[in-house]
Amino acid sequence: MSALFQGISLKSKEHLLYTLESHSFTFPKNTSIMTVIKNDNIIGFVEYGYMQIIRLDANGNTTIIEELTEDSVFGTLLSSLNNPEYDVIAKEETKIVIISYDNLIKEEKVSSPYNRFIKNLWEIATNKINEKNERIEILTKKTIRDKLLEYFKIVSLKNGAKIIYLPFSFTDLASYLAVDRSAMSRELKNLKEEGFIKIDNKRITLLY
């Protein structure tokens, strides 16, 4: 039994999936399931089969981000599936069930303060996961330069602007990127000299 349905009877499960307007899909081996989950906030689980969340980088290399087996739970918020570099591939015939997030949190279902509270907790948790995913995305870059650029990219995308205001000191940034402060300082200097960025105090302007 999936962790998703712990303590829920089979009958209740079926009724729940019905009221939440879930849909199930079966995918043949080596097909992408993105067609079904794109542009939609969803929670899904694997009824049977095996899938991989992979990242396709610019060089054409694929990295396995996550493996999903029977009863695995996945979703836009849980796995950063809104990242355009990611794809989800059924590596063998796989049946999944999808629940739209909007259906899950419809107001009539979360009318009691307790429900609402738990729903809020869920959202706080998924936000945390996103933060962690972002940091992991940065930390897995090989060089200090690439870590900096990834950090700039994420913050810039979030704010929709090429100007970034550092929310903490450069010392803290080095700690966040898990690199030596002086080495980071050196690399920032290189980026400045090569014309990629401009720094005034805590305001960083991206020139690319």
Next chain:
Amino acid sequence: MSALFQGISLKSKEHLLYTLESHSFTFPKNTSIMTVIKNDNIIGFVEYGYMQIIRLDANGNTTIIEELTEDSVFGTLLSSLNNPEYDVIAKEETKIVIISYDNLIKEEKVSSPYNRFIKNLWEIATNKINEKNERIEILTKKTIRDKLLEYFKIVSLKNGAKIIYLPFSFTDLASYLAVDRSAMSRELKNLKEEGFIKIDNKRITLLY
């Protein structure tokens, strides 16, 4: 208003905090709040003030893991506060409210399948956060050796054994640690030659 109480009236909030048997505590500047949250699964939020979650490493260096300001939500599951290296310090006078996790998920409150489902989602999300925290803990180590040792430590603690069975290939391990595979291979050889580990196929024995 905290994200925790979005869509909940002040009156309902107070009633909720009462039924969940919440407790509030006020800490003076520069005191640790661990006395209140140790050995207990909790969810808390900051009513006013400012706290830091810090890590004290063996060398006595402190790293800021997270900053908590007014309305910030924290907790054992959200922030890995069960890690003995972590401490939470009120950097100014801070008032917090603590809810015991056990009270939150008491069976009578999650009796409906829908509630139970959302509660399950919450647990899945917090498990993910733990996984991500573990990986971040590994990725922030400076050298390949330290990354390997941290990985071994985490897996070994989880299984309560000095013998680790790699759940994937060494190629995948290098990818998980975000290091070059050949460089990792070199470091594993060093660890073997220095008598720290023994490797037979995918079984790694820790000799320390």
Next chain:
DNA sequence: AGTAAGATGTTGCAATTGCAACAAATTAAC
């Protein structure tokens, strides 16, 4: 205002790492 504490900039140097390239071993596919 004056002092202490902390943040930032800089640099030489040694250690670690990524990269490339290849052989050997293992696993998967037909």
Next chain:
DNA sequence: GTTAATTTGTTGCAATTGCAACATCTTACT
């Protein structure tokens, strides 16, 4: 069972990084 594909082991070398040490600048505290 043979062949192809993938994984693993190895090594030289160049590039990147951490470390240490110090000067300068900024901020916080009284």
